[in-house]
């Protein structure tokens with residue numbers, strides 16, 4: 001009972017580790033690595049490694065074919081982010097992809113199409129927790145985007161402190177309306193905080209996917225470079241951020257972001273209910289089915 005009361009005082013994402021272990025009984029494959037201070041972490045979906053000299057961790061997503069965010073991938077992301085956060089020597093995190101031409105295709109649509117209600121709720125809660133953890137991280141977070149980054153992929157990138165994107169034919173943005181769905185309020189808030197109200201309003205209604213040049217112009221990304229240079233450029237930028245007094249920087253970040261996170265904290269359960277009601281509507285299921293079909297047909 002005492003433990004329960006104590007857990008109740010913690011923020012949802014602080015409770016997460018306990019939840020994962022209790023609900024999913026999931027353990028990660030861990031192995032020592034010469035580069036890391038303690039251990040590196042590899043799962044089917046990602047690798048987390050820490051450079052002990054610089055204090056910079058790299059979180060590389062590699063869930064084939066497109067880094068679609070399903071429940072297991074989101075769970076791994078939460079565990080990896082918590083691990084980096086808790087490692088005292090870790091100061092910054094580069095979020096990137098090990099797959100060619102893809103940062104992340106966003107949410108795995110199969111999680112939302114013909115879903116099982118229990119899993120659907122857990123999926124959404126795990127996504128909420130991942131966003132709160134990443135957006136509110138004490139670490140300097142930089143997204144190294146060397147590929148497409150629609151919807152949930154764009155959310156992850158926007159949740160970082162800085163974005164480096166590859167020049168080329170890649171697209172980034174919140175394209176939910178193209179699927180016949182609606183970006184939830186905390187996706188929208190994150191975009192407003194990144195590129196401003198008017199540009200977000202336009203982008204959301206149109207489901208606009210920005211090319212790299214246009215994304216730079218509106219401030220959706222901060223720097224462009226060649227595909228091969230993306231991680232290097234992110235790491236170089238990181239060293240500039242790490243020169244700033246960490247406490248002052250963290251307090252400034254929190255002053256800018258905490259109110260946005262708190263909006264979801266107080267509405268987390270309602271948001272899960274809203275999501276479940278919306279996604280299970282016949283019209284939405286139909287639209288998702290058409291969209292999946294169009295993706296498959298594109299391949300021929």
Ligand SMILES: CCCCCCCCC/C=C/C(=O)SCCNC(=O)CCNC(=O)[C@H](O)C(C)(C)COP(=O)(O)OP(=O)(O)OC[C@H]1O[C@@H](n2cnc3c(N)ncnc32)[C@H](O)[C@@H]1OP(=O)(O)O
Nearest residue numbers: 068105106107108109110148150151152182274278295296
């Ligand atoms: C009130 C509150 C309300 C709340 C209401 C609900 C709010 C929900 C918010 C939603 C957020 C989201 O992120 S929704 C997800 C949005 N994501 C997208 O629209 C991306 C769709 N994908 C693409 O555009 C492309 O795949 C892209 C990423 C550019 C890569 O193109 P490529 O040519 O390299 O690859 P493809 O051949 O297209 O894809 C390879 C395979 O991966 C599959 N695939 C691609 N993206 C996928 C995806 N997101 N989920 C599942 N599967 C996907 C394809 O079907 C193919 O499957 P096979 O043919 O079987 O091999």
